[in-house]
Amino acid sequence: MHKSFDIVIIGAGACAGFFTAFMNAGGFSGKLRVLIIEKLSKPFKKIAASGNGRCNYSNESISPRDYISLKPDHAFTGVFFDKIKSFDFKGYLNDNLIYSRSDEYGRLFPFTNSAKTMTGFLENNLLCSCFETLFDTACRSVERPREGGIFKIKCENVKTGEKLSVESAALVFACGGAAYPQLGTDGSAFEIIKKTGHTFTGAAPSICALETPAGPLHKLGGIKLEARLKYKDFERTGEILFTDYGISGPNALYLSPHVSRDLYAGKKARVSIDFLPVPALSPDYFTSKAGCQNEYLNLDLFSGVFNRDFLKAFFRDSGFIIEMCSRESAVKIHSALKNYETDILRVRPFNEAQVSLGGVCCREIDPNTLESRLVKNLYFAGEVIDYTGGCGGYNIHQAAVCARILSESLAAAFSIKTGRQTE
Numbered sequence: 001m002h003k004s005f006d007i008v009i010i011g012a013g014a015c016a017g018f019f020t021a022f023m024n025a026g027g028f029s030g031k032l033r034v035l036i037i038e039k040l041s042k043p044f045k046k047i048a049a050s051g052n053g054r055c056n057y058s059n060e061s062i063s064p065r066d067y068i069s070l071k072p073d074h075a076f077t078g079v080f081f082d083k084i085k086s087f088d089f090k091g092y093l094n095d096n097l098i099y100s101r102s103d104e105y106g107r108l109f110p111f112t113n114s115a116k117t118m119t120g121f122l123e124n125n126l127l128c129s130c131f132e133t134l135f136d137t138a139c140r141s142v143e144r145p146r147e148g149g150i151f152k153i154k155c156e157n158v159k160t161g162e163k164l165s166v167e168s169a170a171l172v173f174a175c176g177g178a179a180y181p182q183l184g185t186d187g188s189a190f191e192i193i194k195k196t197g198h199t200f201t202g203a204a205p206s207i208c209a210l211e212t213p214a215g216p217l218h219k220l221g222g223i224k225l226e227a228r229l230k231y232k233d234f235e236r237t238g239e240i241l242f243t244d245y246g247i248s249g250p251n252a253l254y255l256s257p258h259v260s261r262d263l264y265a266g267k268k269a270r271v272s273i274d275f276l277p278v279p280a281l282s283p284d285y286f287t288s289k290a291g292c293q294n295e296y297l298n299l300d301l302f303s304g305v306f307n308r309d310f311l312k313a314f315f316r317d318s319g320f321i322i323e324m325c326s327r328e329s330a331v332k333i334h335s336a337l338k339n340y341e342t343d344i345l346r347v348r349p350f351n352e353a354q355v356s357l358g359g360v361c362c363r364e365i366d367p368n369t370l371e372s373r374l375v376k377n378l379y380f381a382g383e384v385i386d387y388t389g390g391c392g393g394y395n396i397h398q399a400a401v402c403a404r405i406l407s408e409s410l411a412a413a414f415s416i417k418t419g420r421q422t423e
Contacts, residue, residue, distance in 0.1 A: 005033045005132075006414060008153055008168035010139050010189060011175035012038035014047050014396050015382040017122030018403035019174075020129050021096075028411050029129040035166060036131055039138040039158055043126065044119045046180060050354075050396060051107075055115035058089045058397040060106035065233070066394045068257050068357055069386045070264060071201045076362035077387060083367070084401050092400075096121060105238070107393050137164070139189060142171065144196050144375060151377070170377040170410060174402070177356030177383040178203040186350075189384070193360060197374050202358015204264040206257045207391045208348040209248035210271075216313040218244050223307055227251065228274035234258045237277045242310075246344070250391070253354070257390040260347045260357055269344040275314075275337040281305060286330040298325040298333060314340075355395055359386040369409035370402060377413070381406055 009016050016036050023029040036043075050056060059066070064081050090100050090108055098121055099111040110117040126133070136159050143152035151171045155164045175189040190200050212218075220242035228237040229251050241249030259269045286301055299311055299322045306314075315322065318336045323329070350356060360380050364373050370385075372378040381402035382395075389395040 003166050004150075005035045005166060005168045007032060007034045007170045007172065007410060008151065008166060009034065009036045009172040009174055011173070011382075012036050012040075012043035012133065012135070013174060013176055013382065014044070014122075014399035015174040015403045015406070017044055017047070017126065018400045019172075019381075019406050020131060021122065021125040022404055022407035023411070024125050024129055026407060026411060028407070029131060032410075032414055034129075034131040035134065035168070036126075037134045037137050037139055037153075037155060039136065041135050043133075043135075044122050046176070047122070047396065048115045048119050049180075050115060051109060051393070053115050054109050054113050055118045055396070056107045056109055056393040057093075057118060057400075058108040058393040060090075060102055060108060062394065062397070066392065067387055067389050067398070068206075068261050069201075069362060069388075070204065070261060070358045071361055071386060073362035076365060076367045079367035080362075080387060083405065084398055087397070087401050087404060089397050089400055093121075105392065134164070139175075139192060142192055142196060145377075147376060170379065170413065172379040172381060172406060173360075173384050174381040174399075175384055177359060177388070179205060179207075179350050179353035179356040181351055193384070196372075196378060198364055198372065199361040200359065201361055201386050202264065203350075203356040204260045204358055205347045205350050205353035206260045206357045206388060207253050207354035208256050208260075208352050209243060210246045210252050210256060210259060210347055211345045212246035212342045213345060216316040217242060218246070220310055220313055223310055224249060225275065225306065225310065226277060228277040229255050230272040230274070231255055231258055231269070237274075240273075245348075253391045256347055257357060257388070259344050263344070263346060264357065271342055271344055273340045273342065275340060276305070276334065283331050283334045286334055287327045289330075296325045297322055298329050301325045301330060302333065302337075354391070355383055355388055357386075357388050359384050359388070362386055368405070370405050371409065379406060379410075
């Protein structure tokens with residue numbers, strides 16, 4: 001193995017994988033000495049777990065609201081989002097024989113509905129490249145070079161404890177955030193990045209379940225239902241799952257980045273829940289039943305729409321008693337179901353989160369190249385940047401865009417003919 005490289009990439013995730021694919025396609029991989037360092041024993045483990053193993057890689061609808069910075073820099077995000085929006089990820093994969101399907105929410109998946117299709121594509125590109133890899137290896141320190149100098153990277157094999165030092169003309173941190181530590185992204189690189197002189201904001205868990213104040217609804221663990229969640233400018237209808245600490249399920253995961261951002265900033269978060277988001281289930285529907293000849297208990301009146309355990313818990317939580325139903329009580333219960341509110345105390349911890357908010361401050365990164373504005377030849381990509389996507393495939397899309405930018409900027413930064421860096 002060489003100990004001197006043109007490019008060293010920390011992290012063998014989505015960004016490193018697509019970077020390899022872009023470099024192979026451009027004919028550059030054999031002309032640059034590249035090393036990828038990964039603390040796990042295999043690459044692309046987080047992609048393999050994404051979308052519950054289906055790999056939700058992008059979305060048919062992408063807007064600036066789908067990405068969150070804890071400390072926004074509009075000069076960066078304006079340019080960077082344009083690059084995200086303009087990249088036809090679906091078309092790129094289709095050109096590489098990965099056909100796609102979408103669901104009712106616009107989420108894009110491989111047509112096979114299997115993440116193995118995506119990881120197989122990336123693994124094949126890695127095997128076909130001339131890149132070297134170090135698995136089971138953690139980066140322990142980086143010596144910041146003088147202007148135009150060489151990065152000195154000290155590593156350690158996490159299984160044997162063996163120490164290794166490598167040098168590189170360019171260094172890319174594509175090591176993810178602090179979420180999902182069991183898949184290698186535990187935030188351990190944050191302190192190393194800070195020692196290069198960069199500011200790091202966060203981190204905060206995101207795409208995770210939400211904790212609410214203790215009450216009767218906490219007794220409903222495992223019950224699912226459709227609900228519309230409203231929080232500031234966020235509004236979405238989808239499935240929520242009750243837990244013994246609050247709410248989870250897809251709709252809660254979509255909401256969580258917005259709540260996590262505000263809780264990180266020390267703000268309070270109060271969410272409105274519409275348990276009756278179906279227009280046909282109007283007050284008139286229920287009052288017409290309450291006024292018919294058959295007499296119903298108020299619990300029975302709504303039991304054709306809701307799980308009875310949910311109704312009993314909801315009645316206790318909202319102060320209703322089980323009694324004979326009237327038109328007036330039907331209207332009150334309907335209104336309470338439409339306009340339930342709860343505080344969000346906190347988001348669940350990093351080991352339950354799919355991504356983390358925060359990262360290297362955007363103002364310190366050139367959005368056109370992803371090169372540091374503070375340290376020449378130092379680059380950042382993916383979740384390590386303070387620009388994180390919400391639930392829906394936005395983060396793999398962002399990682400692929402980062403890989404595309406890196407492949408172009410690093411290919412331009414080196415003389416491919418000689419293999420040496422340009423002045």
